[in-house]
Amino acid sequence: MLSNRRHPVAMFGMFIFAASSICTAEPIFPVGVEPEKLFDGVVLTEGVTVAPDGMVYFSDITFSHQAIEAGNAIHAGHIWKYNPKTGKTVIFRSPSGSSNGIKFDASGNMLICEGADFGGQRVVRTDMKTGMSYTIAGLFEKRPFNSPNDVTVDEQGRIYFSDPRYLGHESLEQPVMAVYRIDTDGSIERIITDAGKPNGVCVSPDQKSLYVVCNDNGATGFERLGKPADATGPVAVASPLQKGHMKLMAYDLHNDGTATFRRVLHDYYPQDGPDGLVCDTEGNLYVAVRAENRPGIVVYSPDGEELDYLKTAVPTNVGFARGADANLLYITAGKSLYRIRVNKKGYQLPPR
Numbered sequence: 001m002l003s004n005r006r007h008p009v010a011m012f013g014m015f016i017f018a019a020s021s022i023c024t025a026e027p028i029f030p031v032g033v034e035p036e037k038l039f040d041g042v043v044l045t046e047g048v049t050v051a052p053d054g055m056v057y058f059s060d061i062t063f064s065h066q067a068i069e070a071g072n073a074i075h076a077g078h079i080w081k082y083n084p085k086t087g088k089t090v091i092f093r094s095p096s097g098s099s100n101g102i103k104f105d106a107s108g109n110m111l112i113c114e115g116a117d118f119g120g121q122r123v124v125r126t127d128m129k130t131g132m133s134y135t136i137a138g139l140f141e142k143r144p145f146n147s148p149n150d151v152t153v154d155e156q157g158r159i160y161f162s163d164p165r166y167l168g169h170e171s172l173e174q175p176v177m178a179v180y181r182i183d184t185d186g187s188i189e190r191i192i193t194d195a196g197k198p199n200g201v202c203v204s205p206d207q208k209s210l211y212v213v214c215n216d217n218g219a220t221g222f223e224r225l226g227k228p229a230d231a232t233g234p235v236a237v238a239s240p241l242q243k244g245h246m247k248l249m250a251y252d253l254h255n256d257g258t259a260t261f262r263r264v265l266h267d268y269y270p271q272d273g274p275d276g277l278v279c280d281t282e283g284n285l286y287v288a289v290r291a292e293n294r295p296g297i298v299v300y301s302p303d304g305e306e307l308d309y310l311k312t313a314v315p316t317n318v319g320f321a322r323g324a325d326a327n328l329l330y331i332t333a334g335k336s337l338y339r340i341r342v343n344k345k346g347y348q349l350p351p352r
Contacts, residue, residue, distance in 0.1 A: 043061060057102055079094070152202050192251065208253055212251060249262075249264050271291035284302070
């Protein structure tokens, strides 16, 4: 039986939040609990993740075309650090290399996807003890990546990242928008080429599934094609863009790190597809859904059954805290950071 119980609605500035459970079991988003707004950034927050010491890191993606059109200096992208103990947020790194997705590996190193639009177009590992950073994926077949977007890690230490292109003036050097694997020996393999325009990626707690979001908006960014070499700003599009796949997909993740398409868990078309996602310890997926008619955090079972829904401003990503706060879910939406306690515990890699 489905329940039509609705949660109260709360207004946070310009954003409206509400939660609704569609099953008779204990709701994942508790009744009457409202997300807490923690911080406002510059343009678009993304990639929220919690370090082993409890500090919260997230990207602030800044778009160069907005500054160019306004005649202003260009923000170079930022990574913020929020301290839950003090409630203060400070710059961790700026410029960020146009950082997007961020995760921590089992050793406590920060993994960062740097995108295009004057960014690094690479994946970087930062040793949080020394502060030194290392490029662990800069080229594939001697060509730059399109725009590394989101990252996840399995319990063997292998890193998986998506490489779409949504914005940036840089040329597209890769023949396909794909998902890649970085092995522990540093080698890089292109493992998924049939995901359309991959965005969010997440390894399941049982290590048997790799979840991939496709959000194909039909554009590749602010190319200068057909314009003089010194021209700036976006290409004028004479006709509406054709959306591609907008799906949440499950792949079988094999012991050797390869992946095989299994099924579509949810098709959002003609609405926009999701963005980032994470899992709880039971394998349920918390997905930042960007559909115009129903934006928010949707929780799905591993089989794709919708378990609960939290209405938010158009979200970009989610991340669980750790330890005693493992049931604390952080959300990036718009230019802001939020958090809410849920009735499940988030999955994290076992420490090494």
